[in-house]
Amino acid sequence: MKSTLIKDIYRNSALYLNQEIEVSGWVRTLRASKAFGFIELNDGTFFKNIQVVFEEGLENYAEITKLTTGTSLIVKGILAESPGAKQPFELKAQTIVVEGECASDYPLQKKRHSFEYLRTIAHLRPRTNTFAAVFRVRSIVAFAIHQFFQERGFVYVNTPLITGSDAEGAGEMFRVTTLDLNALPRTEEGKIDFSKDFFGKETNLTVSGQLNAETYCMAFRNVYTFGPTFRAENSNTARHAAEFWMIEPEIAFANLEDDMELAEDMIKYIINYVLEKAPEEMAFFNEFVDKNLLERLNNIVQSDFERVTYTRAIELLEKVKDQFEYPVEWGTDLQTEHERYLTEQVFKKPIFVIDYPKDIKAFYMRMNEDQKTVAAMDLLVPGIGEIIGGSQREERLEALEKRMKELGLKQEDYSWYLDLRKYGGTHHAGYGLGFERIIMYLTGISNIRDVIAFPRTVKNAEF
């Protein structure tokens, strides 16, 4: 007999009522008297448990009453209505087989544990309500993102993680090597001989798939990446991890406005999808993690996102600059406090800030006519600040070469990127969404370590 999944029982209980079924899962709680007992059993397929009722007639009744939290069981019985109780049905056990006992030093006893402690048992924490909800939502959102793009005909591209180019220049990178560090090969000049390394040259872990994605954008028109990305920044904050996942769509024959429309549609699609597919988890977060979560998300879905230029944003911020820790001045990057003020206090909804000064943005962003700003956009949302950063790309070969020269970038390092402008280039745009950041936003979880199964941060690569 195959086990019925608890999710299926909840979603289609009429199918199973008064039937004999088998369920299998793990004991969350167990209480028993001399004559009967109750088990809250969870099988991992659903946020809620099923209640198992067992009576002293069971052959192994005494054994069952002594079982502890975490034990795995296979239960056969009749699914019966449970009138007046908290749960709509319960399983009246006919047999209970102990599949795997749980040692008495099991760290996940009934009491509440701190998130800090649970990080030290990252292999067990998905068995708790909070982390079961977080990682189910993470899975559902990943699929929502794929479905959003696939429905629109976008081609999913796997850009390489090991990279021989330092093209983005977007921060510190991890070196990848197979050289024996205890016997590094040397050239005649005494330098390390990377021609002996696996790839025949220096290689690192990528910080962005964008430049590679642009090559496929010029073939498939609309593409997206969704894969891991790395930053070797020595910053121990709640928002930074050394290894995280990014989504980077890239669209051809598209300008900054098209880019913003895509980002807005995507955010709303994700929120609607997760509210529909994980209502129990989202209700849990709203109750136990962030009481304003559902209100905030519903507000976003119903808003038309605002557009405001960077220059106008600075004007708005300068009016109240005394209330900020960081200075506000045209030419400086916005800090989270500035971003949150704009989206929470001024506009009270998500806003795109556009047309940033060229000097605080990347070389590939399209120069505006004023020659001072570029066609960049950051999406700011209440409660968090920046969640997406994107731009229209510089498709004009001369303008791109000029900007690279200003910044001291060598053309030969970017020859394939420049080829895209030589051979039938088009105006195009794209953006990056940090996957963990959207998960934090959707769940209210405030530390990135709690939305990554096995987080990698400074001095931490456990499991």
Next chain:
Amino acid sequence: MKSTLIKDIYRNSALYLNQEIEVSGWVRTLRASKAFGFIELNDGTFFKNIQVVFEEGLENYAEITKLTTGTSLIVKGILAESPGAKQPFELKAQTIVVEGECASDYPLQKKRHSFEYLRTIAHLRPRTNTFAAVFRVRSIVAFAIHQFFQERGFVYVNTPLITGSDAEGAGEMFRVTTLDLNALPRTEEGKIDFSKDFFGKETNLTVSGQLNAETYCMAFRNVYTFGPTFRAENSNTARHAAEFWMIEPEIAFANLEDDMELAEDMIKYIINYVLEKAPEEMAFFNEFVDKNLLERLNNIVQSDFERVTYTRAIELLEKVKDQFEYPVEWGTDLQTEHERYLTEQVFKKPIFVIDYPKDIKAFYMRMNEDQKTVAAMDLLVPGIGEIIGGSQREERLEALEKRMKELGLKQEDYSWYLDLRKYGGTHHAGYGLGFERIIMYLTGISNIRDVIAFPRTVKNAEF
């Protein structure tokens, strides 16, 4: 006016016939006389081109006639039926705007190029028919895999890529470090001081997410990974890359038979999905890459996959051992020639070979009662041999510890993995599918370098 996608025109031509529409894309071919001309325009959203007809009345007629392959255009016109022609409709151009010219040294001229040459221009090759088809199929199959598992309630887990454990012991790994190789920190004993490295210890790129995935399996019951994996093997073959993607489902309360059923269902689901969603691309592969492709795939969908024990497989192979290059003997691993003989000549359909000798399989596979074989399975398919490898996992703590001891594995390195057997363990199983291998199988493409956008192999990390 927004461009209509060529895919939408082909799929719903009735909607657009006799309407004024705009399309934008790249010139594949152009031929013109003094009075009129034809452009085959491709916009990347569909395998086929749209035919644009333009006449001398166009303001920039002379300019247009001189355009070359690769140029990007924006065309407005009326979609008209094209009676008796190869294509069902054509776009009668009213205006043609040149978006981006294509330099005369464009490498993708009309003539056929070798796959070897096209690898050197990996940033441009998706603009060819073959690679457009390969990478669209890759995208579609990725989504099919997600959808298959999500429909069944599986939770998608992102296992870490940077790993501090060498747990699988499955081969050579890439080191990840931020240490300055020219000034390596040393301990008092003169060893390299990895406590100074980013993660405070030695780290590598993962070779498998399985052990991490098992931890989530014991929480969510059914999980899968789908992410990059790395092998630093110095093998320059058509089937090996240093960076590739893997799918690793893991299912609880499941035995080897459940594992095989899941694998069979998944393979059939993928094939059906790609045949339905990419019929043009699949017909192209069948015509130009492998004339037996569709027949072979249809045969698989209609087959019940066979099961045969390793011991029986060896008996079958020994009968004809003279025809093989490699020896056949109980206790040795099967070579591709053996696998293909079994699936192509003996059974003429996909087969699962099960119950391999323990000594040629990994430590975590479940010991059979004979104490000589383990509950492993490899799925062999005609035309390629092994495509999936899996096993039931050893869930019995004592048996696992015994096997680890035999193999000299230190328990302290696997404490979290052993915890899964101490705290409510269940019987469970899983398998690994190499993503590129299934793409090769579905397209008939024989070199892994041609199904990865920017392949990483020995001495090669370009782009």
